[in-house]
Amino acid sequence: NAGVTQTPKFQVLKTGQSMTLQCAQDMNHNSMYWYRQDPGMGLRLIYYSASEGTTDKGEVPNGYNVSRLNKREFSLRLESAAPSQTSVYFCASSQKAPPDTQYFGPGTRLTVL
Amino acid sequence: LAKTTQPISMDSYEGQEVNITCSHNNIATNDYITWYQQFPSQGPRFIIQGYKTKVTNEVASLFIPADRKSSTLSLPRVSLSDTAVYYCLVGGGSNYQLIWGAGTKLIIKP
Numbered sequence: 001n002a003g004v005t006q007t008p009k010f011q012v013l014k015t016g017q018s019m020t021l022q023c024a025q026d027m028n029h030n031s032m033y034w035y036r037q038d039p040g041m042g043l044r045l046i047y048y049s050a051s052e053g054t055t056d057k058g059e060v061p062n063g064y065n066v067s068r069l070n071k072r073e074f075s076l077r078l079e080s081a082a083p084s085q086t087s088v089y090f091c092a093s094s095q096k097a098p099p100d101t102q103y104f105g106p107g108t109r110l111t112v113l
Numbered sequence: 114l115a116k117t118t119q120p121i122s123m124d125s126y127e128g129q130e131v132n133i134t135c136s137h138n139n140i141a142t143n144d145y146i147t148w149y150q151q152f153p154s155q156g157p158r159f160i161i162q163g164y165k166t167k168v169t170n171e172v173a174s175l176f177i178p179a180d181r182k183s184s185t186l187s188l189p190r191v192s193l194s195d196t197a198v199y200y201c202l203v204g205g206g207s208n209y210q211l212i213w214g215a216g217t218k219l220i221i222k223p
Binding site (some may be wrong): 040048104107 | 144157158162209211212213
C-alpha cells in the first residue's frame with residue numbers, strides 16, 4: 001500500500017516549456033487535490049476533484065490544467081511554465097469531500113528558470 | 114474567505130506541553146478546523162480535527178472557544194521528534210474552500 005505517489009520528485013524547466021506532474025493513490029479515495037507550497041505561505045489549493053471526471057478551481061488555478069483520468073490518477077499540467085510557478089507541488093487524496101482527512105504525497109520540487 | 118494566522122515559530126523543551134494558537138476571525142458557520150504536521154521534504158500529515166469545544170486523540174488536543182474565532186493545538190510532553198512545522202487549516206464545511214495558515218515552525222530542545 002503505497003498511499004499517494006507523485007512523479008517526478010524534482011524537475012527543472014525553462015520558461016515556456018510544458019510538463020505534467022503525475023499523481024496516483026491506491027486507497028480508493030474519491031477526492032483528490034493539487035496544492036502548491038511556497039516559503040512562508042503555507043499550502044494553496046490549485047485544483048480539487050471530487051470524483052472521476054469532475055474538477056473545480058481552487059485558490060490559484062491560473063497557469064494550470066488538471067485531468068482526473070480515473071479514480072486513482074490526477075495529473076497537473078503546466079502548459080507554458082513561468083518562473084512564478086517555481087514551487088513545491090503536493091498531491092493529496094481523501095476518502096470523502098472536505099473536511100475529510102487528506103493524505104499527501106511526497107511532493108515535486110519544480111524550478112522554472 | 115476565512116484567513117488563518119499563526120505564529121511563525123516557537124521553541125520549547127522536551128517533556129513540556131506546547132500550545133500553538135491559530136486565529137481565524139472569519140470562519141464560516143460550517144467550517145471545520147484541522148491541524149497538520151509537516152517534516153522537511155515530506156507532505157503534511159493529519160493530527161487532529163474539530164468543530165467546537167475540545168477534541169482529544171492519542172497525540173494531541175484541540176481547544177476551540179465558543180466563538181470559534183481561534184483554536185489551540187496542544188501537544189503534551191513533547192519530544193525532539195515533534196520538531197516540525199504545524200499548519201492550521203480552516204474550511205470544508207459547505208464546499209472545498211480550504212484556507213491553510215502559513216505554518217508554525219516548532220523547535221524542541223533537549
